Amino acid sequence: MVGHVRCRHRGRAVSARVDEFAEAALGAYEDMVRRSCDLQRALARALPFEPARVLLSTTADLTRDLAAVQLSGARWLLDS
Amino acid sequence: MTRLHWETTGSGDPVLMIMGLGLSGGAWWRTVPVLSRSLCVITFDNRGVGRSRARFHSYTTEAMADDAVSVLDSAGVERAHVYGFSLGGMVAQQLALRHAERVRSIVLGATHAGGPRAVRPGADVIAFFRRRATMSAEDAARASVPFNYGPRCRREHADRIAEDIRRRLAHPFSEQAYRAQMVAAALHNCHRRLTRIEAPTLVVHGRHDRVVPVANAEILAERIPRAELRVLDDAGHLYSTEQPEVDQDIARFLREAG
Numbered sequence: 001m002v003g004h005v006r007c008r009h010r011g012r013a014v015s016a017r018v019d020e021f022a023e024a025a026l027g028a029y030e031d032m033v034r035r036s037c038d039l040q041r042a043l044a045r046a047l048p049f050e051p052a053r054v055l056l057s058t059t060a061d062l063t064r065d066l067a068a069v070q071l072s073g074a075r076w077l078l079d080s
Numbered sequence: 081m082t083r084l085h086w087e088t089t090g091s092g093d094p095v096l097m098i099m100g101l102g103l104s105g106g107a108w109w110r111t112v113p114v115l116s117r118s119l120c121v122i123t124f125d126n127r128g129v130g131r132s133r134a135r136f137h138s139y140t141t142e143a144m145a146d147d148a149v150s151v152l153d154s155a156g157v158e159r160a161h162v163y164g165f166s167l168g169g170m171v172a173q174q175l176a177l178r179h180a181e182r183v184r185s186i187v188l189g190a191t192h193a194g195g196p197r198a199v200r201p202g203a204d205v206i207a208f209f210r211r212r213a214t215m216s217a218e219d220a221a222r223a224s225v226p227f228n229y230g231p232r233c234r235r236e237h238a239d240r241i242a243e244d245i246r247r248r249l250a251h252p253f254s255e256q257a258y259r260a261q262m263v264a265a266a267l268h269n270c271h272r273r274l275t276r277i278e279a280p281t282l283v284v285h286g287r288h289d290r291v292v293p294v295a296n297a298e299i300l301a302e303r304i305p306r307a308e309l310r311v312l313d314d315a316g317h318l319y320s321t322e323q324p325e326v327d328q329d330i331a332r333f334l335r336e337a338g
Binding site for chain 1 (some may be wrong): 135143
């Protein structure tokens, strides 16, 4: 009986650690995406040509939105 | 190119208002006169709605939060209180997480955190919102009454509901934008990260809300460290029509949050 309880506690501790690690990885990915978007926007502002500017800021928006969908899905799985 | 229409009313500390699904900034018409007595109220039309335009009709609450920050930039405001209603409340959560340095305090009205732990509305409500995109604006506004308002308001304040509908019809929205906002709401998921919100937060919700069940407000208030919860006993989803006195409480909260 005591053994069962210990196992359950250990199971919970491992799952909490995996959860923490997954969240940290998602957070790092989110930061990386944000830095990449900021960089693309800064480059877009620096460019003298209008089509290139629009293209880069559009790519930045798409990068953000695609990552948002990926992160939402990943967190959904972690919470399920 | 995405172009956002915004306007300000009153003077004092700034408060940015973010409206919900398919509604323009003009839908704050009951709340703006109350808050603007002591605050500078900034309202805007979300992308694709009212006088705002979107480059693409594919939205996320993250993108909408970045839009809200662009409005603050354009208004020359460094930090503001943020009041989001329904879908706007989801955007406000993203704003507090993505741009914490721009947020003084938050009011989350009739909203949820998203993810699998959010409490879903009944099947009849979901079916209505799917159908709504195919209905005429007037039919949709009338058919939404049982979902948007609590029983007491429907019984005693038909005049207020009629005025809401009249104003809503003055700012029709595009079907594409409506669908895109529905997708943004469906993808929204801040549940795990709510504990990171440091700003003082007021969660406001009607007990009879059928669109976003009140259990969602309890989740938000439990997860956000500095949150307080105000549940309105006689209100449904559109609580400022049903219990307009709540706007004064919100104004007080914003003033005290500094």
